[in-house]
Amino acid sequence: MTGRMLIIGAGEAGARAAMALRENGFAGTVTIIGDEPHLPYERPPLSKSVLAAESEPAAPFIHTEARLAEQDIAIVHGTEATSIDRAGHTVTTANGAIFPYDRLLLATGAKARRLRLDGAGPDNVLYLRTFREALALRSRLMPGSRLVLIGGGFIGLELAAAARLRGCDVTVIEMAPRLLARAVPADMAARIAARHEAAGVRLILGAGIERIEGDITGHAVLLSDGERVPCDGIIAGIGAVPETELAEAAGLAIENGIKADERLQTSDPDIFAAGDCCSFPLALYGGRRIRLEAWRNAQDQGNHAARSMLGASEPYDAVPWFWSDQYDLTLQIAGLPDEGSETIIRDLGDSSEIRFRLAPDGRLLAASAIGPNGKIAKDIRLAEMMIARRAKPDRGALGDPNVKLKTLFLAPAGQS
Amino acid sequence: MAAPTASQWIDACDRDDIDEEDVIRFDHDGRTFALYRSPDDAYFATDGLCTHEKVHLADGLVMDNIIECPKHNGRFDYRTGEAKGAPVCVNLRTYPVKVEDGRVWIGID
Numbered sequence: 001m002t003g004r005m006l007i008i009g010a011g012e013a014g015a016r017a018a019m020a021l022r023e024n025g026f027a028g029t030v031t032i033i034g035d036e037p038h039l040p041y042e043r044p045p046l047s048k049s050v051l052a053a054e055s056e057p058a059a060p061f062i063h064t065e066a067r068l069a070e071q072d073i074a075i076v077h078g079t080e081a082t083s084i085d086r087a088g089h090t091v092t093t094a095n096g097a098i099f100p101y102d103r104l105l106l107a108t109g110a111k112a113r114r115l116r117l118d119g120a121g122p123d124n125v126l127y128l129r130t131f132r133e134a135l136a137l138r139s140r141l142m143p144g145s146r147l148v149l150i151g152g153g154f155i156g157l158e159l160a161a162a163a164r165l166r167g168c169d170v171t172v173i174e175m176a177p178r179l180l181a182r183a184v185p186a187d188m189a190a191r192i193a194a195r196h197e198a199a200g201v202r203l204i205l206g207a208g209i210e211r212i213e214g215d216i217t218g219h220a221v222l223l224s225d226g227e228r229v230p231c232d233g234i235i236a237g238i239g240a241v242p243e244t245e246l247a248e249a250a251g252l253a254i255e256n257g258i259k260a261d262e263r264l265q266t267s268d269p270d271i272f273a274a275g276d277c278c279s280f281p282l283a284l285y286g287g288r289r290i291r292l293e294a295w296r297n298a299q300d301q302g303n304h305a306a307r308s309m310l311g312a313s314e315p316y317d318a319v320p321w322f323w324s325d326q327y328d329l330t331l332q333i334a335g336l337p338d339e340g341s342e343t344i345i346r347d348l349g350d351s352s353e354i355r356f357r358l359a360p361d362g363r364l365l366a367a368s369a370i371g372p373n374g375k376i377a378k379d380i381r382l383a384e385m386m387i388a389r390r391a392k393p394d395r396g397a398l399g400d401p402n403v404k405l406k407t408l409f410l411a412p413a414g415q416s
Numbered sequence: 417m418a419a420p421t422a423s424q425w426i427d428a429c430d431r432d433d434i435d436e437e438d439v440i441r442f443d444h445d446g447r448t449f450a451l452y453r454s455p456d457d458a459y460f461a462t463d464g465l466c467t468h469e470k471v472h473l474a475d476g477l478v479m480d481n482i483i484e485c486p487k488h489n490g491r492f493d494y495r496t497g498e499a500k501g502a503p504v505c506v507n508l509r510t511y512p513v514k515v516e517d518g519r520v521w522i523g524i525d
Contacts, residue, residue, distance in 0.1 A: 019502060045469070060469075067505070296489070299503070323487060374475035377486030381477040406437075 001310055002028040006091060006099050008081045008246065009107030010034025012042060012295060013275025015062045016302030017105050017309075022071045024310055028102075030073045033093060035080040038131060039065060044295050046134040047155055048325055051141060051162035059131045084250040086268055103270050103309040106247055106258055107302065110240035110276040110293055115150060119212035124219050126235045128155055137235065143167030146231040148221050150209065152179040154324050156237035157192065160201050161326040170201045171229055173221060177206040183322070185337060185355055188370045195329055204229075240293055242277045255279050257291040262315035263308040264301060272309055274301035283317050284387070285339055285365070296321045319387045328372045334384035335366030344399045352376050356383065362392040382409045425514070425521045434459070434520070439483055439494070441474035442522065449511065449522060450474050452494045454481065459513040460494050461522045467499065467506035 005021055007014045010032050018030050034040065041059040050057045068075060079093045084104070091099045112127035114120075128137055137159070140147070145168045149156045152174030163170045172179075180189040193203055208224030212234060221229045242257040253259040253267035257279030264272050264280060273280075275298040281287040300318040307314075323332045340357030347353050352371025359365050367383035369376035382405045386393060393411075397403040428442045434453040441464055442449045448464035450473040466473055466485040475486040483494045490504030497508035512523040 016502065023501075049469075062503070374472060374486050377475045378477045381484065381486070 001026055003102035004029045004100055005031070005103050005105070005309060006101035007032045007105040007107055008091065009105075009109055009243075009275070009277070010036065010038075010040040010075065010077075011107060011109045011275060012040070012062065012298035013109070013278075013302040013305070014105065014107035015040035016299050017107060017274060017306045018068075018073045019063065019071060020303045020306035021309065022073070024307055026306075026310055030071075031076060031099060032073065033076045033079065033081050033091070033099065035078065035094075036130060036132075037078045039063065039068070039075060039077075041131055042295070043129075046131060047128060047158040048162065050131070050134045051138050051159065052165060053138070056135075057138075081246060084246060084271075086250055086271070089270065101270075103272065105305050105309060106266070106271060106273045106277060107275045107298075107305075108243035108246060108258075108277045110242045112236070113239045113241050115212075115236040115238060117209055117212055119214075120234075120236075124212060124214055124234055125150075126233065128159060128235065128237065129240070140233045141166040141168055144169065145233060147171070147233045147235060148173060148219075148229055148231040149235050149237060150221070151237040151239070152176070152203070152205070153237055153239065154180070154183070156235075157196065157326055158324060159235060159237060160196060161199070164196075164199045164201055165327070171204065171231070172196070172201060173204045173207050173209065173223070173229070175207060175209075179203070179205070183333070183337065184331065185343075185368055188331065188355070188368060191370060192326060192329065192331070195327055199327060240276065242279075242291060244277060247271075247273070247277075255289065262287075262317075263313065264305045264316055265308060272305045274298070274305040280316060282320070282336075283315055284319065284390075285336060288336075290320075290336070292320055294320065294322045317388075319384045321384055329370060330372070330374050330376060331368070331370045332376055332380040333366070333368045334380055335364075335387045337366045337368050339365040344395055346379070346399055346405075347401055348376060348379065349401065350375060354379050354383065356393075356398050358395070362395070364391050364393055364398075379405045382406055385409060423523075423525045425523050428461075428520045428522045431459070431515055431518050431520050437478050439474050439476065439478050441472055444522075444524070447524070448472070449524075450483065450494070451513070451520060451522065452478060452483065454495075459515055459520050461511040461513045462492070462494055462497050462508040466490050466492075466504065467508060468504045473508075 040062045045060045079095045083092045112129045149172045160170050210222040213220045247258045258273040260273045260280045276293045279291040304316045321334050342358045344356045352375045354369035357366040369380045393408045437455045439452045450464045452460040468490045471487045476484045484491050491500040497510040514521045
């Protein structure tokens with residue numbers, strides 16, 4: 001097939017989609033437009049190894065320049081797509097260039113949600129979304145620096161761990177009464193909280209924040225209960241907002257993200273969406289419409305969108321999957337952990353455990369695991385594959401660590 | 417791919433330390449390796465870290481001659497070290513393995 005494939009967004013989903021177009025035999029032009037000055041890079045290391053690096057880290061590029069050239073993938077750097085002319089099938093960028101397309105992929109990602117508080121501004125609150133921001137943050141992580149992290153989600157907690165490992169004095173302020181309220185079972189979140197406290201992080205939960213004070217000479221966070229938390233730096237990790245402005249201005253349907261169907265096609269048949277910006281129905285959970293901010297989802301949807309752009313008709317049906325590393329703890333989650341009505345716990349030994357969530361009919365819907373040093377990964381991968389095949393594993397065997405999970409996975413259909 | 421060569425043989429583990437169709441980590445002299453046992457009871461060895469983001473492969477799942485990285489799902493054929501597609505594009509090094517008197521030996525350079 002020939003023609004012009006245009007991708008807006010040089011993150012994981014966009015970069016993967018470009019390569020997948022070639023892997024699927026597309027011989028026409030492939031162009032990626034990205035507003036950052038870099039080649040596409042991976043984001044998971046930004047809150048982990050990039051911050052922890054002893055010396056100035058390089059951006060974790062997804063593809064080398066040589067690889068992109070070899071695949072004849074063009075990257076337009078450092079300029080933003082500003083409008084889509086759907087009738088004319090063109091995209092215009094901030095520098096005035098016009099790019100025609102036959103099929104367009106919106107992989108515009110998400111941006112860090114901004115802190116809306118009295119006193120919060122660009123001079124005293126930092127965020128982490130881009131490599132440039134990661135470098136700026138890293139320069140603040142000096143031994144003895146007093147940092148306040150606003151938000152007890154994954155970004156805030158990974159940052160807290162990285163900052164603590166670099167010798168900073170760290171306080172995490174979370175409005176909810178517990179950490180990771182949306183994404184992680186309460187017991188596991190409590191264990192993560194305990195690990196942070198053991199490392200010397202101060203957690204302030206259920207907190208209200210009145211305002212931010214300070215300038216480059218010093219900051220403080222004022223809590224509703226009157227406490228003033230002085231610090232040298234404030235970092236907000238309070239979630240992300242999908243980048244939908246371009247799609248919205250072009251008249252595409254929006255629903256907590258750019259609304260796509262099961263093939264990742266938007267309300268315009270020549271425009272597709274993938275990654276953090278994309279809201280889509282997940283057949284695994286009865287067509288529940290979701291949007292996922294996760295590296296694997298960006299990868300998988302990039303691959304899938306490329307095939308759909310080339311005319312494939314199969315639905316996107318990947319199991320949501322996510323991981324986080326904090327200190328020596330690894331957390332991995334397959335499926336949507338708020339699904340299901342019954343929990344079965346498997347003790348994996350060495351302080352590792354996996355929690356399975358089952359539907360009333362016994363179908364495995366989600367699995368969450370936590371443990372030191374990656375020991376949980378094999379079992380969560382098997383759980384993920386069982387979720388994908390809609391397995392109804394034996395409840396007793398699921399909870400019995402003497403029964404290898406692999407034997408359940410390999411059991412004949414209907415019995416696994 | 418050229419057959420791996422060995423300049424020294426290192427006693428790594430008992431043959432039953434590795435379950436069938438599974439992998440363990442073996443560290444030696446500052447290096448880390450992954451040792452595999454196939455369903456037909458053959459043994460293999462590769463470098464222990466994924467060529468993509470240096471994650472320990474021994475934490476990953478082995479199935480159908482494939483080792484899958486536990487973080488990013490990079491896949492390799494553990495018999496040949498061949499990378500099986502994105503996100504990995506660099507093959508793993510492989511090492512010769514022999515089993516003698518119930519012990520598994522890895523040949524390293």
